[in-house]
Amino acid sequence: MAPYLIRRLAGFAATLLAVSAVVFFVMNLLPGDPALVILGIDSTEDARAALRAQLGLDDPPLLRYAAWVRGALGGDFGQSYMFKVPVADLIRERLAMTLTLAVAAMALTVALALAAGVYAAASHGRAGDWAVMAASQVGIAIPAFWLSILLVILFAVVLRWLPPGGFPGWDDPAGAARALILPATALAVVQAAVLARVTRSAVLEVMGQDFVRTATAQGLPRRRILWRHVLPNALVPIVTIVGLQFANLVTGTIVIENVFYLPGLGRLVFQGIANRDLPLVQALVLLFAVAVVTVNLIVDLAYLWIDPRLKGRVG
């Protein structure tokens, strides 16, 4: 068990190092001159050359990469070209927003998908099953940004229950929660549609196993059998998909935050790319990568927690 953890953590660190290299060099290969963006097209070539030198853009790439990694390890991602403040401060301000949105969307996804998927499996071949399958087919087909617009029209414009966008800040917790309901729903519906199908087929497969018959022969209630005996045995494929969906969710927040004018990392990365703000974009892409790799690690550890038989195998 312990050697396995050490191996996994070493792999985790190696992955992050590789990701950071890819992020850095791809960003620096992109065409476009940050100095031109910062100073504007009216600037002189001399001024731009001076700025490039000051920003260290003329140094050899490997040297710049090493400096960047050294800074990143200490939490220093440099200065944003656009905002003229440390990138770390920008991220810190907006992380709570995106993290809350992502966690809320993921929780909603899992809750919706498990309820719908288990219900569909339990009513296999009957109307409830068909209804869930049809609804999930529609859910898969709808892009999140389009669903966002529909949700805004219905709940913000017609019914006026929820704000159409914007964020009142964390000092107003009720307002903050209300502002997140529509974006989290828009993100969750598509993901839940996929996950509900995975859940349904995983649960159906487990329902045919012998221990379900044993539980039935004990006279246990059907609902108890489904949630206590069947679902835990169906969790491995479900958790796998949840892990993959988390990466979708990260990219999904970029779109959704722009649709709903939420001041999160997604909007920040959008602005950063538009303005060739290299330090900002590098840091954000690295952060998203860290999030995805971390979730994958958590998923792998979750397998061990779900199934005690695996503990003996990982050594």
Add this chain to the structure above:
Amino acid sequence: MLAVAGLSVAFPAGTAVRGVSFTLAAGERLGIAGESGSGKSLLALSILGMAPPAARVQGSIRLGGAEVVGAGEPALRALRGRVAAMVFQEPLSALNPLIRIGEAIAEPLRLRRGLTARAARDRAVALLGEVGLPDPAAKARQYPHELSGGQRQRALIALALAQDPQLLIADEPTTALDAAVAARILGLLAELSARRGMALVLISHDLGAIARVTGRLLVMYGGDVVEDGPTAAVLADPRHPYTRGLIAARPRLDAARPPGTPLPAIPGAVPPLPALSAGCRFADRCALARPGCAVPPPPVAVAPGRVAACWAVAP
């Protein structure tokens, strides 16, 4: 305590159990013998109202004073585990791999008998002791995959005993075990039945196992009961040609059989459901078959307390 009358279980492909009748007194031990496909497992599942959804069950099964055929789910749940419990063939797959042995047994005690968590845990350990598991408290904390095959089968028996059933149905309980372990499990079943005054139905293709444990024997072929009588009498003096074939086909160490000669066997195999004849179902494989066998033979009393269903058997 159990009265089966005119029981038929039909699938769209054919009739898998055809007009089976027998009764079982409290504390009585009954063996049901037959090849794979003879309908014995389906008969057992039908007693608990657990035939597959596609099956059409007709006739009557009275279990502990209640009618099983046509009963609703709540009525069936009241019977399952409490009046009749079941032990399945493959103890590894019959136990939920994610639930510790002790918790598996404590669950029905809490949910069905209203025991507190603590009392249920203690009772589970006591039951594991009763079925002869060494160090039951430690075994209760283990997962099924951490136990040996024989220990698992004992744990499964303990689970079946949890609700103090009046009838225990054991479906091929020793098939997955090696011979020495199988013999001890059979001894345990006989001992539990005697000590608790619990009726026992032992389903097996192993006539030796049935001879050790049961006082009465039903021989099934193709969904029919072909012979019914005291176990010792039926084995000593089989009347139905199928029973004779089954006894002759037992592998024996003491038989004078030159090395290299094949074991005696009944030619052919039980045909698949759609191919089963409308008349005597054994006729295709029977040396005594004659034109009259196209009509299903009625059960005939061949000796006091003994019945066989064969046109070739004159009383």
